[in-house]
Amino acid sequence: MGNSLYGPLDDPATDAGFTEAPPRMGFFTDTSVCIGCKACEVACKEWNAVPEDGFNLLGQSYDNTGGLSANSWRHVAFVEQPAPAHVDALTEAGTQFLGMPLSDLPGRVTDAPRTDFRWLMMSNVCKHCTHAGCLDVCPTGALFRTEFGTVVVQDDICNGCGYCISGCPYGVIDRREDDGRAWKCTLCYDRIGDGLTPACAKACPTESIQFGELDELRTRAAERVAKLHEDGVTEARLYGNDPDDGVGGDGAFFLLLDEPEVYGLPPDPHVPTRDLVKMWKKAGLAALSMVATAVVVFAGRSK
Amino acid sequence: MSPGGGDRPMVPKAEFESYYGRPIVRPPVWTHDIAIYLFTGGLAAGSAILAAGGQATGDPVLRRAGRAVTMAALGASTFFLIKDLGRPERFHHMLRVIKPTSAMSLGTWLLSGFGGVAGVAAASEFAPLLPERGPLGLVRRVLPPVGAVAGYGTAALAPGLATYTAVLFSDTAVPSWNAVYPDLPFVFAGSALASGAAVGLVAGPNDRVVQMAVIGAALELGAGHRCEHGYGLLSEPYRKGRAGKLLKAAKVLNAVGAVGAVVGRRSRVVSALAGAALLAGSVLTRFGVFEAGVESAKDPRYTVVPQREQANGKKVNFPSA
Amino acid sequence: MQDLANADCIVIQGSNMAEAHPVGFQWVVEAKKRGAKVIHVDPRFTRTSALAHSYVPVRAGADIAFLGGVINYILSNEKDFREYVLAYTNASMIVSDRFQDTEDLDGLFSGFNPETNTYDGASWMYSGCEDSGRSHTQAHADRETAAGLEYESHGASVPGDLPQDPTLQNPRCVYQILKRHYARYTPEVVERVCGVPQEQFLEVCEAWTANSGRERTTALVYSVGWTQHSVGVQYIRTGAIVQLLLGNMGRPGGGVMALRGHASIQGSTDIPTLFNLLPGYLPMPHYTHHPTFAKWVDGMRNPGQKGFWSNAESYAASFLKAYFGDAATAENDWGYGWMPRLTGDHGTYQQVLDMIDGKIKGYFLLGQNPAVGSAHGRAQRLGMANLDWLVVRDLYMIESATFWKNGPEIATGEITTEQCKTEVFFMPAASHAEKEGTFTQTQRMLQWREKAVDPPGDARSELWFFYHLGRRIRERLAGSTLPRDRGVQALTWDYPVIGERGDEPDAEAVLKEINGYDLTSGQLLSTFGQMKPDGSTSGGCWIYTGVFADGVNQAARRKPGREQNYVAGEWGWAWPANRRILYNRASADPEGNPWSERKRYVWWDAQKDEWAGEDVPDFEKKKPPSYRPPEGAVGVAAISGDDAFIMQADGKGWLFAPIGLIDGPMPTHYEPAESPMRNPLYGQQANPTRKVYNRPDNPTNPSPPEQHSEVFPYVFSTSRLTEHHTAGGMSRQLAYLSELQPEMFVEVSPELAAERGLEHLGWAHIITARAAIEAKVLVTERLVPLRIEGRRVHQLWMPYHWGGEGLVTGDSANDLFGIVLDPNVLIQESKVGTCDIQPGRRPTGPDLLRYVQGYLDRAGLGPDHHPPIVTARDTDDGE
Ligand SMILES: Nc1nc2c(c(=O)[nH]1)N[C@H]1C(S)=C(S)[C@@H](COP(=O)(O)OP(=O)(O)OC[C@H]3O[C@@H](n4cnc5c(=O)[nH]c(N)nc54)[C@H](O)[C@@H]3O)O[C@H]1N2
Ligand SMILES: Nc1nc2c(c(=O)[nH]1)N[C@H]1C(S)=C(S)[C@@H](COP(=O)(O)OP(=O)(O)OC[C@H]3O[C@@H](n4cnc5c(=O)[nH]c(N)nc54)[C@H](O)[C@@H]3O)O[C@H]1N2
Numbered sequence A: 001m002g003n004s005l006y007g008p009l010d011d012p013a014t015d016a017g018f019t020e021a022p023p024r025m026g027f028f029t030d031t032s033v034c035i036g037c038k039a040c041e042v043a044c045k046e047w048n049a050v051p052e053d054g055f056n057l058l059g060q061s062y063d064n065t066g067g068l069s070a071n072s073w074r075h076v077a078f079v080e081q082p083a084p085a086h087v088d089a090l091t092e093a094g095t096q097f098l099g100m101p102l103s104d105l106p107g108r109v110t111d112a113p114r115t116d117f118r119w120l121m122m123s124n125v126c127k128h129c130t131h132a133g134c135l136d137v138c139p140t141g142a143l144f145r146t147e148f149g150t151v152v153v154q155d156d157i158c159n160g161c162g163y164c165i166s167g168c169p170y171g172v173i174d175r176r177e178d179d180g181r182a183w184k185c186t187l188c189y190d191r192i193g194d195g196l197t198p199a200c201a202k203a204c205p206t207e208s209i210q211f212g213e214l215d216e217l218r219t220r221a222a223e224r225v226a227k228l229h230e231d232g233v234t235e236a237r238l239y240g241n242d243p244d245d246g247v248g249g250d251g252a253f254f255l256l257l258d259e260p261e262v263y264g265l266p267p268d269p270h271v272p273t274r275d276l277v278k279m280w281k282k283a284g285l286a287a288l289s290m291v292a293t294a295v296v297v298f299a300g301r302s303k
Numbered sequence B: 001m002s003p004g005g006g007d008r009p010m011v012p013k014a015e016f017e018s019y020y021g022r023p024i025v026r027p028p029v030w031t032h033d034i035a036i037y038l039f040t041g042g043l044a045a046g047s048a049i050l051a052a053g054g055q056a057t058g059d060p061v062l063r064r065a066g067r068a069v070t071m072a073a074l075g076a077s078t079f080f081l082i083k084d085l086g087r088p089e090r091f092h093h094m095l096r097v098i099k100p101t102s103a104m105s106l107g108t109w110l111l112s113g114f115g116g117v118a119g120v121a122a123a124s125e126f127a128p129l130l131p132e133r134g135p136l137g138l139v140r141r142v143l144p145p146v147g148a149v150a151g152y153g154t155a156a157l158a159p160g161l162a163t164y165t166a167v168l169f170s171d172t173a174v175p176s177w178n179a180v181y182p183d184l185p186f187v188f189a190g191s192a193l194a195s196g197a198a199v200g201l202v203a204g205p206n207d208r209v210v211q212m213a214v215i216g217a218a219l220e221l222g223a224g225h226r227c228e229h230g231y232g233l234l235s236e237p238y239r240k241g242r243a244g245k246l247l248k249a250a251k252v253l254n255a256v257g258a259v260g261a262v263v264g265r266r267s268r269v270v271s272a273l274a275g276a277a278l279l280a281g282s283v284l285t286r287f288g289v290f291e292a293g294v295e296s297a298k299d300p301r302y303t304v305v306p307q308r309e310q311a312n313g314k315k316v317n318f319p320s321a
Numbered sequence C: 001m002q003d004l005a006n007a008d009c010i011v012i013q014g015s016n017m018a019e020a021h022p023v024g025f026q027w028v029v030e031a032k033k034r035g036a037k038v039i040h041v042d043p044r045f046t047r048t049s050a051l052a053h054s055y056v057p058v059r060a061g062a063d064i065a066f067l068g069g070v071i072n073y074i075l076s077n078e079k080d081f082r083e084y085v086l087a088y089t090n091a092s093m094i095v096s097d098r099f100q101d102t103e104d105l106d107g108l109f110s111g112f113n114p115e116t117n118t119y120d121g122a123s124w125m126y127s128g129c130e131d132s133g134r135s136h137t138q139a140h141a142d143r144e145t146a147a148g149l150e151y152e153s154h155g156a157s158v159p160g161d162l163p164q165d166p167t168l169q170n171p172r173c174v175y176q177i178l179k180r181h182y183a184r185y186t187p188e189v190v191e192r193v194c195g196v197p198q199e200q201f202l203e204v205c206e207a208w209t210a211n212s213g214r215e216r217t218t219a220l221v222y223s224v225g226w227t228q229h230s231v232g233v234q235y236i237r238t239g240a241i242v243q244l245l246l247g248n249m250g251r252p253g254g255g256v257m258a259l260r261g262h263a264s265i266q267g268s269t270d271i272p273t274l275f276n277l278l279p280g281y282l283p284m285p286h287y288t289h290h291p292t293f294a295k296w297v298d299g300m301r302n303p304g305q306k307g308f309w310s311n312a313e314s315y316a317a318s319f320l321k322a323y324f325g326d327a328a329t330a331e332n333d334w335g336y337g338w339m340p341r342l343t344g345d346h347g348t349y350q351q352v353l354d355m356i357d358g359k360i361k362g363y364f365l366l367g368q369n370p371a372v373g374s375a376h377g378r379a380q381r382l383g384m385a386n387l388d389w390l391v392v393r394d395l396y397m398i399e400s401a402t403f404w405k406n407g408p409e410i411a412t413g414e415i416t417t418e419q420c421k422t423e424v425f426f427m428p429a430a431s432h433a434e435k436e437g438t439f440t441q442t443q444r445m446l447q448w449r450e451k452a453v454d455p456p457g458d459a460r461s462e463l464w465f466f467y468h469l470g471r472r473i474r475e476r477l478a479g480s481t482l483p484r485d486r487g488v489q490a491l492t493w494d495y496p497v498i499g500e501r502g503d504e505p506d507a508e509a510v511l512k513e514i515n516g517y518d519l520t521s522g523q524l525l526s527t528f529g530q531m532k533p534d535g536s537t538s539g540g541c542w543i544y545t546g547v548f549a550d551g552v553n554q555a556a557r558r559k560p561g562r563e564q565n566y567v568a569g570e571w572g573w574a575w576p577a578n579r580r581i582l583y584n585r586a587s588a589d590p591e592g593n594p595w596s597e598r599k600r601y602v603w604w605d606a607q608k609d610e611w612a613g614e615d616v617p618d619f620e621k622k623k624p625p626s627y628r629p630p631e632g633a634v635g636v637a638a639i640s641g642d643d644a645f646i647m648q649a650d651g652k653g654w655l656f657a658p659i660g661l662i663d664g665p666m667p668t669h670y671e672p673a674e675s676p677m678r679n680p681l682y683g684q685q686a687n688p689t690r691k692v693y694n695r696p697d698n699p700t701n702p703s704p705p706e707q708h709s710e711v712f713p714y715v716f717s718t719s720r721l722t723e724h725h726t727a728g729g730m731s732r733q734l735a736y737l738s739e740l741q742p743e744m745f746v747e748v749s750p751e752l753a754a755e756r757g758l759e760h761l762g763w764a765h766i767i768t769a770r771a772a773i774e775a776k777v778l779v780t781e782r783l784v785p786l787r788i789e790g791r792r793v794h795q796l797w798m799p800y801h802w803g804g805e806g807l808v809t810g811d812s813a814n815d816l817f818g819i820v821l822d823p824n825v826l827i828q829e830s831k832v833g834t835c836d837i838q839p840g841r842r843p844t845g846p847d848l849l850r851y852v853q854g855y856l857d858r859a860g861l862g863p864d865h866h867p868p869i870v871t872a873r874d875t876d877d878g879e
């Protein structure tokens, strides 16, 4: 099955059997211009009639959504942090961090050393993986690969077995409590089929969410990182853009300003089916050991 | 740190390695039904082998007990599998497709096939109750040989049924399930054998059953030990917390059951107790493995740390723009 | 707004642009992508700060000191754009030798009258025309009627030929006065007053000045973080002075961007819902100042003055023709006698106090939720509970419609449902998607909106409501012979009705009436220049004339940006005359050439002998830069070819306002009405002319030099969250928004949390002399204690979106505020106050009143206690 399970893949739609698939569509989410307005969260819910997710003050900065879930297909993460991040470690180790000139916030200068503050915001979404764990494991075929290379659940097929939920290395797809079925971002399959921009991208005021042909987005993203590096934002990096990564590259990838785990993303995920062949081999061996046991026990001469 | 406060009176500072300590992969939505399913599936497989053994060695007690338990366990399996669905009435959607990449798809087909042959085998036990003449008389005559074939058929599918569940668990993003894929099938295989043997120990112990019990328990203990120690940080959930307790108890029960089976093989009572211990051990193993996986998914550490190490070993994540 | 993308540097101060104007913020992001530097100056680190290159924490209420520091930096380092300053500002004008500065009088300007707490403005005038200064009594009346700024917007009567000193050396020239006034606002002083470290302050100064001048421009963005202060207008003046000195006004990527609020709040100042203005900024007639039409018009145009206000008679006559149609004749002064008159303060806060006092019996409340949104929530609710009738038109059952049964005063026993005599009529309103019309947004642009769906049930548009209300009233009064009913009888009230029910007034017909007609031909006017004083034209709002130019609804234009030049003048329609940047004549040098290629915008096209450019030039099209008015010219003809500020009486941008502001010709730092600090600069603690309402139900927390300010030791501020809208009527009713910010909270720094034992996500309550409210605690490093005058000052912050109705409910931050207003525009000081904060929930029921009383007692605030107004050590004017 080769690259159908793991590794770079030219076009997942073709791999899935589409003959004249349109270009693969996806998202480039540039968190360096995200203002945390959550318009994407709301627009997604409005368009897709996603139920509300409960009125809970979480106290995680301005994030009261918590994460992606069956009832939140976009999620804006908020991270309050002093930068650079290693400073804390230095002060804790007893080193007097003197700080860069101007990097100390006032009022703290005499009380405690303090660095410039950062508030990171990032709108998370289903990655529409090249090798999608959720899709691979779905036993009903409810999850399918669209002609745009995206991954979509058919809600009339899903029987809520829950396998996809554990199959996703990003913790994206989720089962809705009162409904029993699995839900996640469809990359607005109904909209993009009509040539429209997905609701979240359309609502995003700063073009933090950019929708388009994946190839083009990758080029654009590379340019953006280069520009940011030029401007001294050396911490800018891409995440999920690399077709050589554990999921064959994400259909929705990101520009981040810190390590992925800071935003609640897995640092180096892989699709579980990467090892599927080996798994079956091991299972086969174990099955054989059962056969062998049966033979040894019952075929031997009676004692 | 709990998001609700903790030692620092402020917006919990996002720990460097995680987002407010929230899980990264989603903890399975499966309930304990699935742990029970694992056990009953294993039990069905083990007792099918036991029944076939009885068949082969001409031991009707083992055969009958084996077939009966297979059917009961199978029924329970199916029940729990369906019960755990979000939309149980759509269970049959599982049979829309055959998907090689989905262990659940293959497993469901396997379970159906297994159910079919096991049913025939079990039904054949009722042949003597049929009238001797008439069309049913024909059935009465044909059933036993068909049942015999079906019995062996069941046994042939049994190892698959017992071990596919290991792939089912391993082929997920749940860190501690995914990592232990080389050993998990052996745990489940051993556990299935031991529970099948346990049925024999209760119904009609003999040396073969004892042997089966010992091999099963040994396999389970051995492979289990590797899960608990061979995978670095990802073995930790198998040793810690509730999962650790469950698995520890399972080990004790398995060892006790195996030893009991050997030393008590002349005593029906001791054998039965040993059988019970093995069954209990098998149940706890499944719960333990289940819980360990869930815990590994809940704590982002198990996702982040190994992946971070892996990522650090790789190239720096800057694009070659 | 889009023009921000052309800026080289953007200073956002007093605005949380990313959170409150997320869509507009795209232009800041765009500018940033093009290389602009973005600076955010704000008391707390917000989502705007997160995107800025540099965030500068400042003490709430101290911006004049900060900007004064910037002015001082500019002047003492001669960083001003001198050619611009000389050509386009009043820097060279000579001020009366009677003028004395706050620097001389311990925080007061010359002319202060402690009786009325107003100034006699004669000494602020240019030398030689002291007589046209404003007197105490006039200043007092102007404060009552928020009329102060009319002098500025309409210009003062300033003769054209006043003494000037182009060398800027005369010690009495504006430039030198300014320099002296701000000399003491040094970086050290800025640090002491605002808590901004000097290096950080200097970084802002350097960025601002380096990105201004011929080749570069800096834009300044403010919003209600600046306006809602007892010195709000002066905040903005300070910003304007900086921008004038640096030559950033009227140029692309420059200017002062006042971000407005509600979707059409700009529209509701242009065609105002304000008591003191009529459409197009015509003043509401005052019963003594404007007894006749002629006096009213002269009050706007100041005969002999130059500038476009000289045509005020045309605007005024056309306006009255729109109101009264054929009934308006030359003989009856176009029906001027039927217009209502101002008699004093009819502002919203005075009204609510009048309600409490039983002086107002009935009230219409449309599209406003004062029970939550207005300062002193308790007074708002008690006032409404003392009416005979109240009509509320809203989308939802808001707090202002349910105070009589669900308000917090029910629990305290101050309102008893059974005894509350107010009869509340709730009428469901059609929302913006359910009716057509225009929005005038923040950059003065009108955009026509189609109706998307029919309103549900009985919901109707405002237009429907007022049209039919007016129709019925007129039917009732048809036979009346009372003189007071004549105006209503004479109104034109003949809008065509359309729609399925056949009773919806046609919104386009209304917009056409606003645009105005040539009554002789029946044609729609295309510019206000066509308006006549002889009754042959009509026009409901002269500045909107042109929105129907050529008979086309220009506001409905939707030409995509990529199909036109970057100014995008064919998207919607902006007043005046579809100009996108006001005073854009200043983007060219006095000779009419762009200051630089990089910043070219409009210019004199010598070939065609006319002004040309990317935008509609804000100048007479055919008037060459070399034009000099003949002797004795007045009005438009008196505007010289290089007078860029054509609405000003002297054609100049005012660095020093000789008339217009009630509180002084130059901004000066005063502490907020409630402050834990003694004013570090002057004996005069707070704005001496601020509007106060000294009543037992409106106590003010003590501030130095008074005793007991330590009872309320912390500074608090209130503002917005992206996730909610204002008083919450439109967001707390929606699940998708409510879930994003589900509870009222208060943000505190870790240091303050430690000091007061507050726990993250635990409860706390906040106390002022007016109320105690509770909130969940969010401890965050986004708030930092500041070091002011060597003392640690804690600031805490709350959103003001919560109230008792809706999906998510909570205490209202506005209950904490009292009523203190800016003297010029009567806006409340709701951005800064003092308070105490304590862990745990507040007491409930009558205990709550006792609890607050305890604080009043400790703070020495008896019913007759009034904060002192004048605290300067030397209160005579020093003559
Ligand atoms: N999402 C959303 N958008 C809105 C609204 C809404 O309710 N929700 N409301 C609309 C309306 S009506 C308006 S008027 C606008 C208001 O828009 P903004 O004025 O941008 O919004 P605010 O949040 O009220 O306050 C702005 C900032 O002023 C700061 N501030 C307070 N005091 C001071 C001070 O003394 N100096 C300085 N430098 N800063 C100070 C506050 O910390 C805050 O960050 O927003 C409009 N847009
Ligand atoms: N403490 C504090 N107080 C403040 C501020 C602050 O920053 N701090 N900001 C101030 C500012 S800038 C503002 S603008 C005010 C806002 O305060 P308000 O104007 O009192 O509050 P809103 O909630 O905006 O009220 C608008 C109401 O209009 C209704 N509505 C919407 N569309 C329509 C319509 O078409 N027709 C009718 N009839 N009703 C409609 C909505 O449902 C809503 O209830 O708050 C002010 N108060």
Ligand code: SF4
Pocket: A126, A127, A128, A129, A131, A132, A133, A134, A135, A151, A167, A168, A169, A170, A171, A172, A173, A184
């Ligand atoms: S991110 Fe998860 S849910 Fe989305 S496609 Fe990949 S595996 Fe599936």
Ligand code: SF4
Pocket: A134, A137, A138, A139, A140, A141, A142, A143, A153, A157, A158, A159, A160, A161, A162, A163, A164, A165, A181, A182
């Ligand atoms: S829950 Fe639904 S979508 Fe997910 S694997 Fe099961 S059937 Fe497929």
Ligand code: SF4
Pocket: A043, A044, A045, A047, A048, A073, A074, A125, A184, A185, A186, A187, A188, A189, A198, A199, A200, A201
């Ligand atoms: S693409 Fe559509 S479904 Fe996916 S997050 Fe955006 S709006 Fe929601």
Ligand code: SF4
Pocket: A033, A034, A035, A036, A037, A038, A039, A040, A041, A076, A121, A122, A123, A200, A203, A204, A205, A206, A207, A208, A209
């Ligand atoms: S809409 Fe855009 S800017 Fe707003 S939170 Fe979402 S991604 Fe960020």
Ligand code: SF4
Pocket: C020, C021, C022, C023, C024, C263
């Ligand atoms: S709500 Fe409307 S006015 Fe406010 S930012 Fe969004 S689009 Fe602009």
Ligand SMILES: [Mo]
Pocket: C224, C260, C261, C262, C265
């Ligand atoms: Mo506003």
